[in-house]
Amino acid sequence: MAYYVNRNIKMTWWERIYIPEIIKGMIITSRHFFQNLFGFIPFFLGTQKERKIMTVYYPEEQVQYPVAYRGRPVLAQNEDGHPACVACGLCEIACPAYCIHIEPGENSGKQNQYERWPDVFNIDYAICIFCGNCEEACPEEAIFMSDDCEISMLDRKKMLYTKEQLLTPVADLQKRIEFTRNMYAKWNY
Amino acid sequence: MWVDLAITLVKILFIIGVTVGFFAPILTWVERKQSAIMQDRIGANRADILGFTAIGLFHCIADALKMFTKEDFIPQGANKILHTLSPIIAVVPAILTFAVVPFGGQYTLFDKEVNLVISDLDVGLLFVFAIASLATYGYVIAGWSSNNNWSLLGSMRTASQMISYEVTMGLTIVGVLMVYGSMKLTTIGAIQEDFFRWGLFLQPLGFFMFLAASIAENKRIPFDNPEAESEIVAGYFTEYSGLKFGMFFMSEFIEMVTIGAIMTILFFGAWHIPFLTTATLLSWFDFLGTTGSNLIVMLIQVGVFFAKVVFFIWVQMTIRWTLPRFRYDQIMKLGWKILLPLSLANILVTGIVILVLN
Numbered sequence: 001m002a003y004y005v006n007r008n009i010k011m012t013w014w015e016r017i018y019i020p021e022i023i024k025g026m027i028i029t030s031r032h033f034f035q036n037l038f039g040f041i042p043f044f045l046g047t048q049k050e051r052k053i054m055t056v057y058y059p060e061e062q063v064q065y066p067v068a069y070r071g072r073p074v075l076a077q078n079e080d081g082h083p084a085c086v087a088c089g090l091c092e093i094a095c096p097a098y099c100i101h102i103e104p105g106e107n108s109g110k111q112n113q114y115e116r117w118p119d120v121f122n123i124d125y126a127i128c129i130f131c132g133n134c135e136e137a138c139p140e141e142a143i144f145m146s147d148d149c150e151i152s153m154l155d156r157k158k159m160l161y162t163k164e165q166l167l168t169p170v171a172d173l174q175k176r177i178e179f180t181r182n183m184y185a186k187w188n189y
Numbered sequence: 190m191w192v193d194l195a196i197t198l199v200k201i202l203f204i205i206g207v208t209v210g211f212f213a214p215i216l217t218w219v220e221r222k223q224s225a226i227m228q229d230r231i232g233a234n235r236a237d238i239l240g241f242t243a244i245g246l247f248h249c250i251a252d253a254l255k256m257f258t259k260e261d262f263i264p265q266g267a268n269k270i271l272h273t274l275s276p277i278i279a280v281v282p283a284i285l286t287f288a289v290v291p292f293g294g295q296y297t298l299f300d301k302e303v304n305l306v307i308s309d310l311d312v313g314l315l316f317v318f319a320i321a322s323l324a325t326y327g328y329v330i331a332g333w334s335s336n337n338n339w340s341l342l343g344s345m346r347t348a349s350q351m352i353s354y355e356v357t358m359g360l361t362i363v364g365v366l367m368v369y370g371s372m373k374l375t376t377i378g379a380i381q382e383d384f385f386r387w388g389l390f391l392q393p394l395g396f397f398m399f400l401a402a403s404i405a406e407n408k409r410i411p412f413d414n415p416e417a418e419s420e421i422v423a424g425y426f427t428e429y430s431g432l433k434f435g436m437f438f439m440s441e442f443i444e445m446v447t448i449g450a451i452m453t454i455l456f457f458g459a460w461h462i463p464f465l466t467t468a469t470l471l472s473w474f475d476f477l478g479t480t481g482s483n484l485i486v487m488l489i490q491v492g493v494f495f496a497k498v499v500f501f502i503w504v505q506m507t508i509r510w511t512l513p514r515f516r517y518d519q520i521m522k523l524g525w526k527i528l529l530p531l532s533l534a535n536i537l538v539t540g541i542v543i544l545v546l547n
Contacts (some may be wrong), residue, residue, distance in 0.1 A: 037226055
């Protein structure tokens with residue numbers, strides 16, 4: 001349905017003489033000015049922890065990102081230090097930007113807890129588009145989007161992260177794991 | 190004679206120091222910081238010396254350094270002489286206006302009458318307007334000489350806007366002249382010792398019209414069509430860089446101080462504190478002797494004057510960060526169809542009231 005904007009607003013005489021309305025607007029802005037000006041003083045003196053201003057001094061202060069935030073994808077590492085990944089290659093297929101490269105490793109029939117694991121697992125963050133498809137495709141809960149977004153580099157080659165750099169303990173990813181379980185359960189895969 | 194010369198020199202140095210040395214750089218910081226605080230932001234705070242930021246004050250120094258070290262660019266096809274000359278023509282009138290602006294009264298220091306104004310002209314008010322309108326040439330030449338369509342558009346707009354609003358400004362001043370009966374700024378200031386004879390009460394309409402017209406003269410935001418970042422890049426100074434751009438920038442801020450000073454002199458009681466005459470102040474400090482008491486009163490009144498100037502700068506900044514900008518036809522309509530008839534009516538009413546009261 002189209003929304004029509006009424007541009008022929010009839011102003012009253014009081015509004016048309018302009019000055020009272022300007023003063024009204026200036027009262028609003030200067031109220032903010034004085035509130036913030038004197039709100040600063042206790043903050044600088046250290047008696048008050050909270051600022052009234054919403055802006056964050058970014059590198060010094062950081063906000064907690066919401067769980068749904070998609071930062072750089074990382075590999076989950078089990079408690080015993082082994083990657084949870086089984087090198088099935090689903091994420092490699094799901095990836096629309098082809099930034100994941102996996103070379104699987106296998107044990108040769110020995111009785112071991114782990115049958116398969118990635119020998120090589122590279123993600124090139126210079127190509128990655130942070131879509132989260134790899135996380136959605138993963139059947140083993142092995143790859144997750146972390147809340148880390150500070151991955152800018154001066155050298156493009158350093159953006160290629162290897163398995164050792166990607167591995168993150170499961171304990172650090174617990175919130176995101178819970179979130180993905182809820183999220184993807186809803187869609188009934 | 191040498192003493193007079195020395196006193197004048199000190200006054201000139203003081204004025205240049207205060208406007209160019211203090212207000213111009215500080216106001217760049219104030220502009221950023223005040224806009225930030227009004228909009229619930231933090232504002233400039235990154236420039237630091239050894240990790241010490243001083244709430245962003247070092248941005249003034251950083252700005253100045255940046256201006257000095259930037260390339261001084263003259264575009265192809267530009268008129269080099271005029272292109273270099275126009276920032277100077279723009280910035281000099283802004284400083285020169287202060288020659289007749291009194292920043293304090295008359296004091297007896299060491300058996301010598303000191304009048305705190307560089308040049309006490311009988312036609313001070315006319316001098317202010319004559320010099321202020323000279324700045325138009327700077328802007329017009331800047332746009333014309335830089336061989337750029339945006340610049341030319343900007344300078345055309347500047348010319349039309351400044352001429353239209355100068356009419357209103359001059360006619361508004363006529364009301365003030367009729368009320369005070371003098372063009373001498375020191376006399377106008379001295380009359381306002383009585384709180385109820387401040388220009389604000391005698392010429393309330395004139396006050397608002399003068400404020401509007403002077404902001405339009407300064408080309409700040411409700412009337413920023415000559416610069417208009419969203420339409421014509423940066424108007425008349427599109428092709429300027431480095432220190433030349435800095436001079437245009439500086440002239441805007443110095444003009445803000447000038448406007449504040451003239452508003453203070455004409456409408457806001459000059460250097461006087463409400464309900465406190467100079468004689469009362471002098472009698473309070475009588476125990477210090479003539480020179481001592483005069484010195485203290487001088488310091489107080491100069492302080493009061495600059496406090497009022499700072500207040501008007503604050504008002505101008507608040508207006509700049511509160512109001513949306515006008516369209517070009519709206520500016521012309523406001524100037525010619527509303528402010529001009531109003532200022533004429535103001536003169537008429539003032540004349541009738543003076544006639545009736547006498």
